Amino acid sequence: MAGEILDNEGRGEAGWSWPPVHPEGRKYGLIAGVVALFFLLVLDWEIVGWPLLVLTFGVFAFFRDPRRIVPQDPDAIVSPADGLITLIRKVPPPLELQMDDGSGSAGLGTDEVIRISIFMSVFDVHINRAPVSGTLRRLVYIPGKFVNADLDKASEDNERQHLLMEREDGVLVGFTQIAGLVARRIVPFVKPGDMLAAGQRVGLIRFGSRVDIYLPAGTEPAVVLGQKAIAGETVLARIGQTRLIEGIAL
Incomplete structure (x- = not known):
């Protein structure tokens, strides 16, 4: 598993960024988003569309796949x-x-x-x-x-x-x-x-x-x-x- 090396002497670069979404979850987020937009833009049912839009962001957040710094300790x-x-x-x-x-x-x-x-x-x-x-x-x-x-x-x-x-x-x-x-x-x-x-x-x-x-x-x-x-x-x-x-x- 290749990756950037960071250590306790300051080697490497660190910074905050939006975590990527794992491919396994992208289809669920896109489906939820399309349904939400359908209710908002086509049917104009805001009472249903806005909660579905919030749910869409929740689905993407659930499948987030942030980078992790793994300790290189053999034990x-x-x-x-x-x-x-x-x-x-x-x-x-x-x-x-x-x-x-x-x-x-x-x-x-x-x-x-x-x-x-x-x-x-x-x-x-x-x-x-x-x-x-x-x-x-x-x-x-x-x-x-x-x-x-x-x-x-x-x-x-x-x-x-x-x-x-x-x-x-x-x-x-x-x-x-x-x-x-x-x-x-x-x-x-x-x-x-x-x-x-x-x-x-x-x-x-x-x-x-x-x-x-x-x-x-x-x-x-x-x-x-x-x-x-x-x-x-x-x-x-x-x-x-x-x-x-x-x-x-x-």
């Missing part, structure tokens, strides 16, 4: 999603990620690992990114329900897509895209066998959802409940580091 596991960290607990990995799938790709095993759950509201960026650099070994789509993605049972009941990455040193990191109440489609940008860089875009979930990430054994979170995570930038953990981190809500 860092970066957040795969924007959103609020709502759950941190020890659980067994999903069945689809536990065992060898027959392709020679080892799984995460059956022992409990730490799962960090990141809830994305409709106001968050919904482009998901790779948490580490490595090879995508597994991508498994599971149809399911559409209960509130903020609930713990969403990890097992909702429509979801499991991804398993293997770093060059053999460390495995799994994560799961989970659809929510409003979300109705998980869109992948990658396929098994792809070589991915940390922070590289791997897919999106339309309209409100959640992402779970499963930390390797012997690794503790570097974030706390209630913290806001930024995809590709927030370091969720560093492989092999275990220490208590506390936060104070002010």
Whole structure:
């Protein structure tokens, strides 16, 4: 994943700009805009046209795809999603990620690992990114329900897509895209066998959802409940580091 290098000594250039809209969302924004203009200019129904025009801007904003500055730390596991960290607990990995799938790709095993759950509201960026650099070994789509993605049972009941990455040193990191109440489609940008860089875009979930990430054994979170995570930038953990981190809500 090529990109501009910026560092803590002032190298590179930074500036604010309007974030681009991902191509996946442009068609929805254009459809909403055409319908809004039809009601405003053709039917002269302002009571319907203006709310639809506001909705059009909302659709474009939902599919925004801002640039992210990815930490170049080989031990860092970066957040795969924007959103609020709502759950941190020890659980067994999903069945689809536990065992060898027959392709020679080892799984995460059956022992409990730490799962960090990141809830994305409709106001968050919904482009998901790779948490580490490595090879995508597994991508498994599971149809399911559409209960509130903020609930713990969403990890097992909702429509979801499991991804398993293997770093060059053999460390495995799994994560799961989970659809929510409003979300109705998980869109992948990658396929098994792809070589991915940390922070590289791997897919999106339309309209409100959640992402779970499963930390390797012997690794503790570097974030706390209630913290806001930024995809590709927030370091969720560093492989092999275990220490208590506390936060104070002010």
